[in-house]
Amino acid sequence: xxxxxxxxxxxxxxxxxxxxxxxxxxxxxxxxxxxxxxxxxxxxxxxxxxxxxxxxxxxxxxxxxxxxxxxxxxxxxxxxxxxxxxxxxxxxxxxxxxxxxxxxxxxxxxxxxxxx
Amino acid sequence: xxxxxxxxxxxxxxxxxxxxxxxxxxxxxxxxxxxxxxxxxxxxxxxxxxxxxxxxxxxxxxxxxxxxxxxxxxxxxxxxxxxxxxxxxxxxxxxxxxxxxxxxxxxxxxxxxxxxxxxxxxxxxxxxxxxxxxxxxxxxxxxxxxxxxxxxxxxxxxxxxxxxxxxxxxxxxxxxxxxxxxxxxxxxxxxxxxxxxxxxxxxxxxxxxxxxxxxxxxxxxxxxxxxxxxxxxxxx
Numbered sequence: 416x417x418x419x420x421x422x423x424x425x426x427x428x429x430x431x432x433x434x435x436x437x438x439x440x441x442x443x444x445x446x447x448x449x450x451x452x453x454x455x456x457x458x459x460x461x462x463x464x465x466x467x468x469x470x471x472x473x474x475x476x477x478x479x480x481x482x483x484x485x486x487x488x489x490x491x492x493x494x495x496x497x498x499x500x501x502x503x504x505x506x507x508x509x510x511x512x513x514x515x516x517x518x519x520x521x522x523x524x525x526x527x528x529x530x531x
Numbered sequence: 532x533x534x535x536x537x538x539x540x541x542x543x544x545x546x547x548x549x550x551x552x553x554x555x556x557x558x559x560x561x562x563x564x565x566x567x568x569x570x571x572x573x574x575x576x577x578x579x580x581x582x583x584x585x586x587x588x589x590x591x592x593x594x595x596x597x598x599x600x601x602x603x604x605x606x607x608x609x610x611x612x613x614x615x616x617x618x619x620x621x622x623x624x625x626x627x628x629x630x631x632x633x634x635x636x637x638x639x640x641x642x643x644x645x646x647x648x649x650x651x652x653x654x655x656x657x658x659x660x661x662x663x664x665x666x667x668x669x670x671x672x673x674x675x676x677x678x679x680x681x682x683x684x685x686x687x688x689x690x691x692x693x694x695x696x697x698x699x700x701x702x703x704x705x706x707x708x709x710x711x712x713x714x715x716x717x718x719x720x721x722x723x724x725x726x727x728x729x730x731x732x733x734x735x736x737x738x739x740x741x742x743x744x745x746x747x748x749x750x751x752x753x754x755x756x757x758x759x760x761x762x763x764x765x766x767x
Contacts, residue, residue: 437550441557446644455555459613481641494552503550506543527767 427502431456431464436499439474439491447487462522465489473498561647561764562705563639567632568713569756571694574624578690579742581620586738596669605737617625621690625660629653652704656697674688691721691748709762713755724748755756 427433434454439445451461468474473495477488491499591609601611636649666689698714722745735742 430549433546433550434553437553438557441645442556442561443640443646443648445557445646449560449644453553503547507546509543510540510547 425475426467427498429464431460431470433499433502435468435489436491436495437466437503438475439489440496440499444477444488444490450489455475467496471498488516540681544758550678556605557645560592560645562707562763563636564701564705564707564710565634565756565760565763566754567652568633568759569737570628570750572749572752572754572756573751574628575691575694577624577747578617578620579745581617582741582745583738584616585609586741587613588738605740608737610737610740617690621664622661625664625690625693626657629656632656637729648704652697652701655700656694658691659693659696662692673698688721691724694752695721713759717751720751721748 418499427436431454435450438450438453447461447465450456451458453459456464459478465474465476469476471494473492475490475492477487477490559723587610589609589611591604603612630653633649633653636647640646695714695718698710702708702711702714724747
């Protein structure tokens with residue numbers, strides 16, 4: 416069986432991108448400004464991460480207006496939802512695996528029962 | 532391998548904790564429980580004139596009691612209760628109230644930059660209001676006497692039950708244990724509210740006998756709205 420760490424997706428696993436996907440999953444759609452404030456990022460940095468996620472097909476970006484102000488809304492795609500679910504599942508597996516390993520005795524039992 | 536895995540597990544735990552924290556922040560930004568509770572509280576209280584409109588004092592023999600239809604005896608007087616004024620009110624009021632609730636959440640999503648899945652709540656609220664409202668107001672005409680609790684008690688009780696059932700959907704939409712607890716409490720209040728009988732101490736005319744229960748049920752919603760509003764303001 417492969418180690419759970421090998422199942423982590425490099426696109427999704429990055430801290431900011433995982434944050435974007437987590438927020439987008441909770442909301443029907445999320446505005447650029449909310450993501451920037453919540454994740455404490457510059458607009459340029461957030462744009463770069465969104466471009467990576469959009470190219471991977473994990474989010475959709477919709478530009479529009481609210482009155483005269485331009486707004487950018489981000490939706491999670493079905494692939495994005497699956498990728499996030501897989502990532503969380505892999506992280507949980509990883510934790511379980513280490514806990515199981517840590518719970519195992521470090522040395523074998525001292526002596527096998529003597530026959531007869 | 533184990534030595535390499537331990538920091539990875541720490542990292543995984545930190546990542547999961549961070550995602551949980553983000554999830555909580557988004558949910559807090561999405562919540563607006565105070566508005567539906569306050570609005571529906573006002574809708575319940577505003578139903579009073581329509582209940583009064585459907586109640587008339589009629590001539591009958593208090594000893595023999597009420598007979599047929601929806602005539603009831605209250606403190607020696609017979610009152611004929613007609614369901615349709617309150618039925619029409621509830622249908623229109625609930626549809627308009629849930630439309631306002633949907634508009635509130637859409638406007639909030641625009642201003643806060645985070646959407647929420649409020650449509651299941653709005654849909655279930657309107658559906659429950661329509662189905663139960665029609666069924667309770669026109670029970671005799673629809674020949675539902677054997678299927679649903681009939682008579683004036685049902686006319687008042689069922690809209691409140693419909694509101695409290697939709698609150699369970701709101702608790703799911705907002706993923707809030709506090710809203711779930713309120714929904715359970717309000718269902719109990721809705722069922723108990725119509726146990727309140729108007730005694731002489733209230734000093735109300737018999738045709739206004741429904742008023743204490745209506746004020747009690749609406750007041751609980753208004754208080755709930757105020758409580759959730761204060762809690763939301765404190766978190767902001």
